[in-house]
Amino acid sequence: MSTVILWLRRDLRLHDLPALGAAHEAGSDILPVFVLDPALLGDSSVRTHVLFGALRALNDSYDGALVLRTGKPEEVIPKLVAEVGANSVHITLETTPFGRRRDERVRDALGETPLIATGSPYAIGPGTIFNGSGDPYKVFTPFSKAWRAHGWPRPAEVPADLTWRRGVDSEQLPDAPDLPEGMGVDEVSEAAAHDRWEEFSGEAVADYKDQRDLPSTDGTSRLSAQLKYGTIHPRTLLADLGGREGDGIFTFVSELAWREFYADVLWHNPSSVWTDLRQSLAAMPYDHPDDDPDTADLVDAWRAGKTGYPFVDAGMRQLLADGWMHNRVRMVTASFLVKHLHVWWPVGARHFMEHLIDGDIASNNHGWQWVAGTGTDAAPYFRVFNPITQGKRFDPNGDYIRRYVPELRHLDGKSVHEPWKALDGQAHGYPDPIVEHSAARSEALSRYEQAREEQSGGTS
DNA sequence: TTTTGAGTTGTTCGA
């Protein structure tokens, strides 16, 4: 029996894995391998921590057959092919700019041995859905309609008679980086993903439309990190939902569609990963933390959750405490950095990517571009989130704020949204606002005005 | 080709 390699990356599961089926159909023993690529492991110690947990769980579900190797994939994979005499390497298609370049290098290095991609991390692979003119969609709503109309493939079955290739040397998984003191993150594994999905899809999904915007509740699916690592696939979720209808389910499916939309946008515009997708605000004057100590201080305060705006600070501290931030609060904190502190979005996107266990480059960076007004289907420039109003609307009783900002726990109810108005006048170590809202807002609008005049070439 | 309707997530102001 010959050997085929199953090189795993963002697909750390056993079930509903088309690449596994494709490898099996080659009629050979399967050698599953994960490459510990130093270029990736340095990105985020939090994500490295959850990745290692996911790999341990994967090895268990693969009956101990998973092989680990450290190094550049374009060196490790061809070497392993030669070592075990593999006749092909199977992968799930990678769609990010980094992953596509890496896979091309590996393909080149493999020479005659084929690198075969089956499936993708998405229900419908990026580069599949086009509008009536044959162009990629640039607006979410029509994309999502076409995406729904296209339909989704059925989940893939686990092959009944899998045989793993045995006797190949594997490295020990290194110790995972320690999490910061007091930090707790959700487990990322196929079992944890299915447990959470079962819990969420049973009842909570029906209330998703109403509950998803309230960060004090458990109203979201909290599956983002599982989807990022592929411990569960969106095709599985969509199939489970089957013909179920309702506002909650429709809204949840829309969120899956957003994930697919941003992946599609990035697929067609790889350079938009760290640069403005649209050039309409190319002339925007930003403040730069690397050039200006005052701006550096403001950005540091934002990172630490010490802006003096409770809803913003709760979010930034949730990120540091849990490796995750509620979506509503991601928008508010991102808007604050860009529009209140006047800092270019990649500065914030990098911070999020460093700390989010779900750090997904397409969703994260295009979410930031949406906020900043430089992305596809972006928010209009005059839309500046009011961090106080957002807190009052989406955390009316202040429970979320008190959970993450202990200095404010002595304040009851909604008084927590404006601690400077508190009668006791005691700061309890909580900072005053680092910028004044209406002045910061006016400044943002005036900079946008400058950028637009510059862009149009006008001198008025 | 031209036209037309529409576009995740909001804020502020004034009646």
Added chain:
DNA sequence: GTCGAACAACTCAAA
């Protein structure tokens, strides 16, 4: 307090 209008202009998608 509530409510509606204004905030700009542009691009996209489809008829």
